Amino acid sequence: MTTEQLYQRYRESGTVSTDTRNIVPNSIFFALKGERFNANEFAAQALESGAKWAVVDESKYVADERYVLVEDVLTTLQELARYHRRQLHIPFIGITGTNGKTTTKELLYAVLSQRFKTYATKGNLNNHIGVPLTLLSIDDSIEMAVIEMGANHQQEIAFLCDIAAPTHGLITNVGKAHLEGFGSFEGVKKAKGELYDFLKTHDGVLFLQGDNEYLREMETQRGILKVVRYGFSPTNDIVGRLEYANPLLGVSWKIRDAEMFHTIQTQLTGSYNTENILAAVAVGRFFGIDDTQINQGIVTYTPTNNRSQITKTAQNVVIADYYNANVSSMEAALANLAVIEAEHKVIVLGDMFELGEDAAKEHRYIIDRALALDADRTIFVGEAFYAHQNTKAEFYATTDNAKEALRERPVVDSTVLLKASRGMAFEKLMDMV
Known part of the structure; x- marks a missing residue:
């Protein structure tokens, strides 16, 4: 089937699906593959759940005319999107x-x-x-x-x-x-x-x-x-x-x-x-x-998804900014905390991921930048930060360790910055601040 022919089916259905848990009725299901899944195996389930057609790239899963066999499902999805964009x-x-x-x-x-x-x-x-x-x-x-x-x-x-x-x-x-x-x-x-x-x-x-x-x-x-x-x-x-x-x-x-x-x-x-x-x-x-x-x-406009969100808890004002983190966003978050007028400030930073061979140097750099703010309390969380622990701040190897420390010694009446890469799961700390 050509891209143009598949596009006609897309125009008839009006939408595509890639997840059998959220099938849109009459949609085209694209059986994508990942490291741990092969959606070809769920093509029949997608059709049973309401999809009109299923695009697959393994012939053994083709059962009737509702299946569209292609060389590669992801490439087909991308080509279909490219064709649609040109219209x-x-x-x-x-x-x-x-x-x-x-x-x-x-x-x-x-x-x-x-x-x-x-x-x-x-x-x-x-x-x-x-x-x-x-x-x-x-x-x-x-x-x-x-x-x-x-x-x-x-x-x-x-x-x-x-x-x-x-x-x-x-x-x-x-x-x-x-x-x-x-x-x-x-x-x-x-x-x-x-x-x-x-x-x-x-x-x-x-x-x-x-x-x-x-x-x-x-x-x-x-x-x-x-x-x-x-x-x-x-x-x-x-x-x-x-x-x-x-x-x-x-x-x-x-x-x-x-x-x-x-x-x-x-x-x-x-x-x-x-x-x-x-x-x-x-x-x-x-x-x-x-x-x-x-x-x-x-x-x-109201921000969501823990991106520059302000949350007022029972004890503190929390800047929840832990959807993602890298060196430049950490610097920006610290610079912002510096200009905020607050009597008490607490910094809680978690590891930055995907820094490769620069990870040690960049985590050490962020430690220095954070300590320069002279906050009431400065906490570093994660293995990369923990490798540089010193007596000027609190260091915890895991988020769970930090959570326990915040439970034992609560933060009150403060403006709290929570900033980390998503994988650090800093949402666990929200109950503690």
Whole structure:
């Protein structure tokens, strides 16, 4: 079956499924494979649960005309998504970066939805499977699409751009993350810059944090012609400033050369989110959304999924930011805590993953940065941090050990930062603070 023929079946069904636990009636089931599963084995179950067709790549599972046999299911899913994308003649905004991708994506969605019917990546579906699934969720009623793209190796962003074909794009920032896959910070810049390469080749529009020296250098090297700049210096098209972070953000912005600033109170914490907010302003104004609607979208946005979330517990104010962590996001979280006005501050940091041979050096660096804040209490959790234990802070090898220590010696009347890689399971500590 050709991609065009399969596409006709997709148009008839209107949706795809990949999980037998959540089959959409009349959908096309794609039997994907992973390290520990082979969904070919569940194709019959998917059909029994309501799928109309099942795409498989092992002939022994084909029982009747409802099965579509292909060479490779994942490749077929990606090709179908690529074909569908070419039928959609609307703006596609691609977002990547070391930190802030998801928050920026959600802010863009909040602003663009004020005027346009907008579809944005759900959750964290930002990889070689997630992006195709996102594209195949976009129907003809959608007027604007925001696509998050993640990567931990070279050429992944290029591959995702080839499928999603962004007409507009932005890189939030570049920092030290996934160094095992990228090899170095220069490798990070090269990989993220693949979005710029695509925009250059396809005459796309770039939204650029004009005060970020790395991003500015990457843009200059490529000579992208259509650039909208946002940042803090007066030469940017959108100029912003942080008003306060106590702990929620107050941010002001204006267009270049205007006299008056708009000042808005957000539901975000983290001074580092100021530039994510300015990105949403820049995109909103580019697409003709008026200032009142832009501000409304930003003010009403509420963060979720333990990304820069403020939680008031019975004893403390907790900054829950443990969905992910790397060196640059740790630095940003600590810098934000430094500007928050609070009488008592407690820092609880967990290991950063995927740093490769730089892991020891970078964990030692973060220890020094955290101790420099002179918080009331500083706690490091995980084997990588534990290897550098000293008498200036508390060190625990596991999250469970830290939980027990917090139970024995509770934290009260404090602003608490919880920051770690997702695998550290810091949600276990929420009951203790």
